[in-house]
Amino acid sequence: GENVEQHPSTLSVQEGDSAVIKCTYSDSASNYFPWYKQELGKRPQLIIDIRSNVGEKKDQRIAVTLNKTAKHFSLHITETQPEDSAVYFCAASITGRNNFNKFYFGSGTKLNVKP
Amino acid sequence: NAGVTQTPKFRILKIGQSMTLQCTQDMNHNYMYWYRQDPGMGLKLIYYSVGAGITDKGEVPNGYNVSRSTTEDFPLRLELAAPSQTSVYFCASSPELTNLAKNIQYFGAGTRLSVL
Numbered sequence A: 001g002e003n004v005e006q007h008p009s010t011l012s013v014q015e016g017d018s019a020v021i022k023c024t025y026s027d028s029a030s031n032y033f034p035w036y037k038q039e040l041g042k043r044p045q046l047i048i049d050i051r052s053n054v055g056e057k058k059d060q061r062i063a064v065t066l067n068k069t070a071k072h073f074s075l076h077i078t079e080t081q082p083e084d085s086a087v088y089f090c091a092a093s094i095t096g097r098n099n100f101n102k103f104y105f106g107s108g109t110k111l112n113v114k115p
Numbered sequence B: 001n002a003g004v005t006q007t008p009k010f011r012i013l014k015i016g017q018s019m020t021l022q023c024t025q026d027m028n029h030n031y032m033y034w035y036r037q038d039p040g041m042g043l044k045l046i047y048y049s050v051g052a053g054i055t056d057k058g059e060v061p062n063g064y065n066v067s068r069s070t071t072e073d074f075p076l077r078l079e080l081a082a083p084s085q086t087s088v089y090f091c092a093s094s095p096e097l098t099n100l101a102k103n104i105q106y107f108g109a110g111t112r113l114s115v116l
Helices: none
Strands: A004-007 A010-014 A019-025 A032-038 A045-051 A056-059 A062-067 A072-077 A086-095 A101-105 A109-114 B004-007 B010-013 B019-025 B031-037 B043-051 B054-057 B064-066 B076-078 B087-094 B111-115
Touching: A004 A086, A010 A019, A019 A086, A019 A109, A032 A062, A045 A056, A045 A062, A072 A086, A101 B043, B004 B087, B019 B031, B019 B087, B043 B064
Parallel strands: A010 A109, B010 B111
Antiparallel strands: A004 A019, A019 A072, A032 A045, A032 A086, A056 A062, A062 A072, A086 A101, A086 A109, B004 B019, B019 B076, B031 B043, B031 B087, B043 B054, B064 B076, B087 B111
16 A cells, blocks of 8 residues: 655754644655645644645745656755744545545654744 | 534543544545654654545554544544553544645544553
């Protein structure tokens, strides 16, 4: 099955700096790549996603890039704020029979934004 | 809409006990999932369902069972609880992929389970 690797496991940045989190995947059939933010004790919340036919997507301070050839995708957060501190998960999804989408998650990156 | 609702929020079990984690969604989604999240790790798929009456195993199904008698409900059953099943369990649902509907997953708030 699909294998998703995520780096780094922890990331500490100064408020206002940028943060970049990278993920690689193994199955070229993966066609959808969401990113989730999980605050302590809370459920994962979708923050941005990208489909395999798109190379880049931006939403205010958050952007995601996808390189299908190299099988990697990245989350970019600019002008970081203390409230960006959380654990971020990447995922890769494969559409199988019955149009069902299996999601494979990275192991998470704990982002700490220092004021 | 309530979205995806999980109960209970917390539970402590003794080794060998059994319990059912409840999950219900009111978005009329066909697809439902159960994940476990161990400390410092990502989510691992336990079981999934593509519709009422249809379930299938995910990556880590051993020690668990599921049923899907209705579109709304997808309970997860633990038989003979073991310490290795101490984890946070998330239920999720998503619409069927179409040109209009995105395959976004909606998560419940989670059930924190400890087996002692």
